[in-house]
Amino acid sequence: MPGLSNTARPLYEKVKDFVLDNIGNGSWPQNEKLPSEHELTSSLGVSRMTVHRALRELTAEGYLRRVQGVGTFVSPPKAQSTLIEISNIITEIKARGSQHRAEVILLERIERPDQMLLDAFEFRKLCPVDHSMVVHYENGVPVQLEERYVNTELVKNYLDQDFTSIGTYDYLQHSTPLTEVEHLISAIPATERHARLLHIRERDSCLVLNRKTWTGQAIATVNTFTYVGSRYPLGSRYLPPKK
Template identity: 40%
Template sequence: MIAKFESIKRAIREKIAQGEWGEQHRLPSENALAQQYGCSRMTARRALTELVEQGLLTRAQGLGTFVAPFQSQGSMMAIRNIADEIRQRGHRHRAELLLLEPQPAQPEAAIALGLAPGETLYRSCLVHLENESPVQLEDRFVNPALVPDYLAQPFEQQTPHEYLCQVAPLTQAHHLIEAVTPSMEQCRLLALASSEPCLQIQRRTWSAQGVVSYARLLHPGSRFRLGGHLMVESE
């Protein structure tokens, strides 16, 4: 059984994703939404509150609730495609497919994708090479409900990221970046002599329908730097 406030959230996201409610559009009031969805004001309010926290809406006392501008946070780093990045540097990109199969969801991946542990998900594992030197180990879990044909794709030609962007347009992403010590297996795949520190990026990506994929991107510290500029808003 899905909670009612969740279904209201989804309905609102839907309207925004479809373009029915554009940027800065004013939503119906809490009371109006409550009536539309046949619930109490507090339930409608909860849906709105959570979407505000997510950054999808903004609200102002006395005025109403509005669709947030899509750039509201001040754009940070674009989500980059490693293949494009490498080609942009004038180098050759090649990917080796290490694994591509359905798997029962392990707890970590299940939580990240919002599935129940043990449910089937699709997993792919690739190593990306820049001029034949490994620069990224990509371990990715994909939500089969949103990307049913994932397993049939030729990922040595088109990267998973490129494919996912086509079939499930990104709306949001969440990143977690940390420095880690690679396992021996990871060292081997990245052709690391000693166990040098690696930069691991965990990335969850959403489309309008929900969490599309959860990826762990491991980069050798010596061959990778993550850059970007930030605009500072008010402070």
């Protein structure tokens, strides 16, 4: 019982607090070897399974590193690699209390993709591609140009959906759950077309989020989102799980 707080939390949470405290106040510096599960079990007066669960979760959260047969160690502090959450623009606009509207600029089927598209899809054999462009407005102001290319072999009836109301991913998620995703964020100067659609000047800076989706071997979609930089930055906030 020495060291464990007496608030009404589960025991394994108290053990986690105990460990985080020791890391936080410097008692257990980086790469320090923790007491073994057995030692913690007897010194804290809880069962080994409880200690084990606490240490396992802290490991999953990045605070500890465990090596079977050796021991448990304090990990170097994280957040030198940090997570950012990219959310669906429709839900985000609504979450901000703004009004959302979408406008379909283009819907077409490309029967014979050019070389650039073929490369992007890593095609082995030729296959038609569906192409869509949608502009999203927040309170009447255009904030995002969304461009999608979809492999027709993998997603049927892509062009039939309602592009103005459905979430970016919802359609694909329903048809093919558990896919792989690749993201790439970059900055580009606005082309003449960008400028016209987003009400900005040519060569203004745009934030581009490129998203590729896989199912098995073949690539199903390439989505490109162009955000107007200053109007719509991507953001996130990380709060450590410390209570």
